[in-house]
Amino acid sequence: GSLRCEQCDKQLRDADAAQAHATRTGHTQFSESVEAIKPLTEEERTAQKARLQQMMQEKRAQRLEREKQEEIESEKVRRRSGRDVGDAKAKYDEQQRRLDAQQRRREAADAKRAKDDIMAKVAADKAARAAAKSAKAAETTTTATPASVGPRPEATSSAA
Numbered sequence: 321g322s323l324r325c326e327q328c329d330k331q332l333r334d335a336d337a338a339q340a341h342a343t344r345t346g347h348t349q350f351s352e353s354v355e356a357i358k359p360l361t362e363e364e365r366t367a368q369k370a371r372l373q374q375m376m377q378e379k380r381a382q383r384l385e386r387e388k389q390e391e392i393e394s395e396k397v398r399r400r401s402g403r404d405v406g407d408a409k410a411k412y413d414e415q416q417r418r419l420d421a422q423q424r425r426r427e428a429a430d431a432k433r434a435k436d437d438i439m440a441k442v443a444a445d446k447a448a449r450a451a452a453k454s455a456k457a458a459e460t461t462t463t464a465t466p467a468s469v470g471p472r473p474e475a476t477s478s479a480a
Contacts, residue, residue, distance in 0.1 A: 322352075323350045323351070324351055324355075325338070325349070325350055326349035327348075328345070331355065332350070338350050
C-alpha cells in the first residue's frame, strides 16, 4: 500500500515520501490507502526530474534575488547610519566650537576685569602717594612759614 495525506488528499508512495511531505507542508494526518501507485515510466521520471530541477533553479534564483535586495537594503542602512553618525559628529564639533568660544570670551572678560582692577588699584595707590606727598609738602610749608614770618636774625644785625 501507499499513504494518503488527509489534509490535501495527495497519494504518497511510502513512509519516507509521507515524512518528506509532512516536512515540506506541515501536514500531519496520513492514512493508509488501498490504491496502489503505479511506478513511473522512464518518460515520467525524466519529466518529473526536469520539473524538480526547474523548481530548484527558480527557488535558487528567488533566493539570490532576495539576498541581493537584502544586501542593497543593508548597504542603504549602513550608509544612512554612517551619514547620521557624520551629522552627529559635525553637530557635536559645532557645539564644542561654540562652547570653546564662550569659554574664551569668559576668560577674556575675566582677564579684562582683573586688568581693570589692577589698573584701578595702581591709580588709587598713585593718587594716595600724590596725596601723601602733597600733605607732607603742605606740612613742611606750614612749619616753615611761622619761622619766616618773624624777623630774620641776619637782617636785624646788619641794620644795627
